[in-house]
Amino acid sequence: GAVVSQHPSRVICKSGTSVKIECRSLDFQATTMFWYRQFPKQSLMLMATSNEGSKATYEQGVEKDKFLINHASLTLSTLTVTSAHPEDSSFYICSLTGTTRADTQYFGPGTRLTVL
Amino acid sequence: ELKVEQNPLFLSMQEGKNYTIYCNYSTTSDRLYWYRQDPGKSLESLFVLLSNGAVKQEGRLMASLDTKARLSTLHITAAVHDLSATYFCAVDLYKAAGNKLTFGGGTRVLVKP
Numbered sequence: 664g665a666v667v668s669q670h671p672s673r674v675i676c677k678s679g680t681s682v683k684i685e686c687r688s689l690d691f692q693a694t695t696m697f698w699y700r701q702f703p704k705q706s707l708m709l710m711a712t713s714n715e716g717s718k719a720t721y722e723q724g725v726e727k728d729k730f731l732i733n734h735a736s737l738t739l740s741t742l743t744v745t746s747a748h749p750e751d752s753s754f755y756i757c758s759l760t761g762t763t764r765a766d767t768q769y770f771g772p773g774t775r776l777t778v779l
Numbered sequence: 780e781l782k783v784e785q786n787p788l789f790l791s792m793q794e795g796k797n798y799t800i801y802c803n804y805s806t807t808s809d810r811l812y813w814y815r816q817d818p819g820k821s822l823e824s825l826f827v828l829l830s831n832g833a834v835k836q837e838g839r840l841m842a843s844l845d846t847k848a849r850l851s852t853l854h855i856t857a858a859v860h861d862l863s864a865t866y867f868c869a870v871d872l873y874k875a876a877g878n879k880l881t882f883g884g885g886t887r888v889l890v891k892p
Contacts, residue, residue, distance in 0.1 A: 697878075697879070704887075705884075706883065706884050706885050707822075707882045709879060712879060756822070768878065770814075770821045772820070772821045773821040775819075
């Protein structure tokens with residue numbers, strides 16, 4: 664399967680600061696990337712879908728001005744949590760698909776965000 | 780709106796016995812997936828089920844799909860401790876929504892010796 668990396672794996676920040684999470688496809692051209700959020704002991708909730716070179720499509724209830732997504736290239740997408748608050752503390756996971764492997768999503772290892 | 784329900788939410792298993800996790804979904808689906816998640820980790824893909832009647836097996840795990848009943852099952856044969864994890868099913872409305880996955884609530888499995 665495709666290799667997907669996320670950086671950082673863990674981040675602790677102060678309330679009010681912004682945090683950028685990178686999602687990289689190491690061996691695969693990702694035409695579509697997804698960002699999920701998972702609270703402790705809960706399921707994954709899709710936050711947004713991004714296609715390379717286009718604006719991200721956000722799910723209902725997700726603030727696009729707070730969670731900035733940039734799909735800069737076929738191998739890189741970033742999620743920036745702006746003015747983070749403790750309630751943004753969560754596990755953020757990216758996944759990707761491509762035109763040649765459209766029936767499978769490949770998940771990154773996740774980023775644990777803790778906002779103090 | 781697509782809804783995906785798993786049950787049970789928690790399953791305490793005895794080693795050597797067989798168990799089944801159920802995944803029901805509310806609308807016609809193109810694809811159904813099963814994933815495993817270990818604590819603090821991301822998702823590991825287990826199975827992709829693409830058509831009615833599809834059955835896939837890997838080791839002690841077997842997944843099946845009944846699109847008419849909108850039901851998938853994950854069967855665990857002779858449970859072992861290594862299978863302790865949380866299992867998620869997810870449904871993909873590919874044609875309508877372009878690979879967007881809707882996840883079930885997850886089934887936390889604990890296998891006791």
